[in-house]
Structures are given as C-alpha cells and as structure tokens.
Amino acid sequence: xxxxLLRMLPKVDELLxxxxxxxLCEKESRNLVxxxxxxxxxxxxxxILQGKIQKSFTDEEVLKKASEILKRKNMPHLKRVVNxxxxxIHTNLGRSLLCEDAVEGILNxxxxxxxxEYNLEKGSRGSRYSHIEELIKxxxxxxxxxxxxxxxxxxxxxxxxLCEDKEAIVSRGQLVEIGGSxxxxxxxxxxxxxxxxxxxxxxxxxxxxxxxxxxxxxxLLKVHTSNFKIYGFTEEVPLEELxxxxxxxxxxxxxxxxxxxxxxLSKYGFPYEPTVQESIKKGVDVVTxxxxxxxxxxxxxxxxxxxxxxxxxxxxxxxxxxxxxxxxLAALEGTLRHYRDEIDAIKKIPTLNMMLLSEEELKKRAQRxxxxxxxxxxxxxxxxxxxxxxxxxxxxxTAEMKSYAIKIKSDKISEKDIEEGLRxxxxxxxxxxxNGEVLIDLRTIQEDDYEIILNGLKEVGDKx
Ligand SMILES: *Cc1c(COP(=O)(O)O)cnc(C)c1O
Numbered sequence: 001x002x003x004x005l006l007r008m009l010p011k012v013d014e015l016l017x018x019x020x021x022x023x024l025c026e027k028e029s030r031n032l033v034x035x036x037x038x039x040x041x042x043x044x045x046x047x048i049l050q051g052k053i054q055k056s057f058t059d060e061e062v063l064k065k066a067s068e069i070l071k072r073k074n075m076p077h078l079k080r081v082v083n084x085x086x087x088x089i090h091t092n093l094g095r096s097l098l099c100e101d102a103v104e105g106i107l108n109x110x111x112x113x114x115x116x117e118y119n120l121e122k123g124s125r126g127s128r129y130s131h132i133e134e135l136i137k138x139x140x141x142x143x144x145x146x147x148x149x150x151x152x153x154x155x156x157x158x159x160x161x162l163c164e165d166k167e168a169i170v171s172r173g174q175l176v177e178i179g180g181s182x183x184x185x186x187x188x189x190x191x192x193x194x195x196x197x198x199x200x201x202x203x204x205x206x207x208x209x210x211x212x213x214x215x216x217x218x219x220l221l222k223v224h225t226s227n228f229k230i231y232g233f234t235e236e237v238p239l240e241e242l243x244x245x246x247x248x249x250x251x252x253x254x255x256x257x258x259x260x261x262x263x264x265l266s267k268y269g270f271p272y273e274p275t276v277q278e279s280i281k282k283g284v285d286v287v288t289x290x291x292x293x294x295x296x297x298x299x300x301x302x303x304x305x306x307x308x309x310x311x312x313x314x315x316x317x318x319x320x321x322x323x324x325x326x327x328x329l330a331a332l333e334g335t336l337r338h339y340r341d342e343i344d345a346i347k348k349i350p351t352l353n354m355m356l357l358s359e360e361e362l363k364k365r366a367q368r369x370x371x372x373x374x375x376x377x378x379x380x381x382x383x384x385x386x387x388x389x390x391x392x393x394x395x396x397x398t399a400e401m402k403s404y405a406i407k408i409k410s411d412k413i414s415e416k417d418i419e420e421g422l423r424x425x426x427x428x429x430x431x432x433x434x435n436g437e438v439l440i441d442l443r444t445i446q447e448d449d450y451e452i453i454l455n456g457l458k459e460v461g462d463k464x
Contacts, residue, residue: 005048010059012037021063032073033066040066082429082449082456084422086403086441088354089259089393093430095292095299096393097350097446098331099338102297105330116326128323129314132333136304139262139339140287141280144310146303147291147332148322152182154288154301155256157322159191159219161313162252162286166218168193171204173236174223178258178394184223193218203235210245219254220246224274226258227394239274243283252285252309259395260289260302262339263346268356271399276304285309291328293393296351297335298328354443355391359402365442366404372450373406379461380418383407387434389443401443408438408457412464421460422453429456 015021015037025033040062047053083093098106109116119126129146136145148154159168168188175197177183188195196217198208209220220242239255246253257279266272273294279287286309291300301322303313313319324332338345346352366384373382389403408431409415418438422429429452432439440453 001054002048002051005053005056006045008056009041009044009048010062012041015059015063015066018059018063024067028070028074032070036066036070036073037063039069043069080427082427082446082452083444084429084431084440084453086387086389086405086432086439086443087392088351088389088444089293089391089395090444091393096296098298099296099335099348099350101334101337101348102331103334105334106327109326109330114326116329128326128329131329132336135333135336136302139336140276140304142287142304143307144305146310146313146319147324147329148301148303148319149324149328150299151256151258151288151290151301152187153322154303155184156187156191157313157316157318158254158286158288158303158309159188159193159221160318161316162254162309163191163193163218165192166194167196167212167214167216168219168221169196169198169209169212169217170221170223171199171208171236172197173199173201173204173230173234174221174225176223176225176227178227184256202230202233204237205235206237206241206245209237209242213249213251217249217251219252222253222255224256224258227397229398239279239284240282246285247283252306253283254286254305255279255284255288257287257289259293259393260291260295261395262295263342263352265352265355270355271396273396280304290393291332291335294351294391294395295335296349298331300324300328300332302332355401357403357443359404362404362442365445366406369406369440369442369445369450369453372454373457376454376457376461379412379464380408380410380457383437387439387441389441403441403443405439405441408440409436410464413460418457418460421463422456425452425456425459427452427456429453 012034021033043065044053044062081093083090089095117126117128132147133145136142148157170184175184185195196212198204198212222239222242243253257274257276261273261275264275276287276289284305286303286305288301288303291297291302335349338348346356370382370384385405385407387403387405388400391399408418410418415433415436415438419431419433422431
C-alpha cells in the first residue's frame, strides 16, 4: 500500500508545468513556489512513510498544501499577538508596548536620513550618545548618562570599566538570576571583575563590605533583587551607608536597580520601589537599569551617574559592541520626554497606564468584551470575574493587582482546545487556563484586540 501511495507523489516539475502554477510564479517568487511545492511533496512522503497518510490523494491536494505552506512562508515569523495573560511587562511577549511618540520617532528615523552622528551646529561628525544624554540627566538628576543595548550590557560595561582585574564586593543575598540569561556571577566573569561574595543569603551588614575591602577592591556593588523577595530575619545595607563607606575608602559604588522606576508608584497603592532619582540623590556613582521594564520604553540599558565615570565608559572599546541603534534612541527619547511631567507619563506610557488601570475600568472593559462576544453564545459560555494580574519582567514580584477577566468555557470543546485554538489563530491570542476555564485578563487587552478576540474565538467555534 505504501509503495502505491509513494508512486502517486507528483514530481516537482510536473506540478510546475501546470498553467495555474505558472500563473502563480508570475505573482510570487518562482523560488518560493518551487520550495513550497517541494515541502508539500515532502510532507506527503513523510506522512506516507510514517503511516499517517493511508488514503490516496490528488495532485490538487498536494498543491493546496503547497499554497498553505507558501502563505506561511510569506508571513512574518515575528508577529503581533494578543496578550490576554494580564502580565504587563511580559518578557516572552516583547515586554513594554511603546507610547505613540516613541513609535512616531522610530518611523521618522526609519524613513528619513537623520542626525544620528552628525552635529548640525558645527556641520561635522557628532555623537550618537548626545541626543539623549541631556534628557536622562534632566530627569534623573545625574551628571552624565549613556545608553547601551540592554541592562545586562550596561552592568557588564560598568563593571568592566570600574573593576577589570579588580574585586567587586557583592552581598550573597543579591547574586540574582534574571530569567536564566542574566546571572550576576556570570556577567562578572565576562566583565573580568572578580566576585567577592560577602554576608549571608538573608543578612548582610555594612561591616561585611568593610572587612573585605582591600587595595584591589574596584567597586561596591548593590543589585536590586528584582524578581524575588525574602521575608523574615533579613537585612540589607541601605544605599546611603554603602555610599558613605565608598567615599571614605575612595571606592565607587554601583547599583544595578533593574527595572528603571522613575515614578514612585507607592502613592498609587503599589509596593514601594526605589526610584532612579533617589539613588542618584543618595550619591551612587553609577546606576544601571532597563529601558523596557517599568520605564516603558524600548529594549535598552541606561547608565546614569558621575560624569567622570560615564566618560570613561564612553571610551571603553567594548561600548562599540554594545551600542544602540537609531530606533532605540528615537523610541527612548519619545518615552523619556513624558517623564518631565509625572501625570503625562502615567497617561501616555502604556506600561504605566496598564498598571494603574482601576478595578472599575477593568470591570467595565470585561463586560464590554462579554457583550462583544455574545454572538458566540451557542458554542461558549462567558463570565466576567475577578482575578489578579502581575507586573512581570521581574518587576514588583509581590504586587498582585486586582483585575477582571472574561472566563470562557464550552460544553463542546475542552478548555485546553480553546486555548490552543486561540493560540493558533492568525493573530495568536495568548490566554491562561485556570480551573477549567480560559481566562483573558482585560488589563493587557488593547482597544483593537476586542475584534481580534471575537474573530479568533469564532474560528475556534467554527471548527467544532
Ligand atoms: C532585568 C534585570 C536585568 C537585565 O536587564 P535586561 O534589560 O533584560 O538586560 C539585570 N539586572 C536586574 C536587577 C534586572 O532586574
């Protein structure tokens, strides 16, 4: 039987000589058509050999499969999804959404030539770092600033500049791992700083730093334990005490603050998080943070601090390899401008905006989505219910924000199949399955997602 089916497989050339395939080659690249046909024939061959295809098939069917493959090849692999998970800074889903000004900035420098490295006043070569340094200084109060690829790069550059072949003293309680790809001890190794661990997991005192200072100490490092909290019998050395010790001994103090919080959100009911401005005010020599976490901008690592140290970093050869492109600079500038006015920032920056949505507003939105989905009542049951959503991105791990979700279930199809179906939709819809229901958290749903959810769920229903 297998042999017979294998004999039915058309040859690529046979299909290519058909008129309609020829016509297709006019519209699409011929190479792509050939490749898709080849992939389709391969699909059938493998199916036959693995016993998955046991019935005869026509050339027409092989071509249909080829056209599906071609359509997929033509679609971008990196694409939009709907975030129904309620995690605002979802690292797997691209972290922060950009504000309008940031998006406009990107388009503008993408479509047009620009002064990336051109000094318009002098009519000569300029520096790409000049565009944004003043703005960061103004907002954070720092003497100097530099932007690199991400915070991991920022930490590496700062350590390499301050501490190459010297010792960096860090508390054992702060040797964090952020999402597997960033571990403080590993970053240190790459920056050629030698790690000196002091204190214990739960308690580190000022004398732990003091007793370990030698003539070879390059930096006192404080790392924000972004994505976890330890409770109970704990002690960390406050930044101001570390700064005092550092200045007495002539050793710079560096802080990796992680999520660059520029607005104190504790007045809106969030757990208190130290802001970048406070660290600068307390006299830290260098502070580093991410652009796309709580700051709500593009992927970037911001370094702010003492002018002399920033200048040394600019001259470090490795900076060239970590440098940001024009899109990052444009987007970061568009985002940071809003921080001149806190209220403006909260209103215009999507990450802050979503974090601060009121329960009342979220409930209203959930009810609106429920009404929108009501044409699908035959296949699905919808309920609006309270849930809790998270900030994500290793930021504020203990903050649970009360939110509202639409809860979907069906008598005809399992919650797992609904979740998979939504995820397989043309614009994938990412949901959570909990207690036998599929949840879509309204906190991270955008205005034009409602229609997509309706259409995606309709498609899932149509396949029942
Ligand atoms: C997130 C984080 C990093 C890594 O930042 P990226 O911008 O993702 O490179 C480093 N340190 C801390 C404390 C963090 O929270």
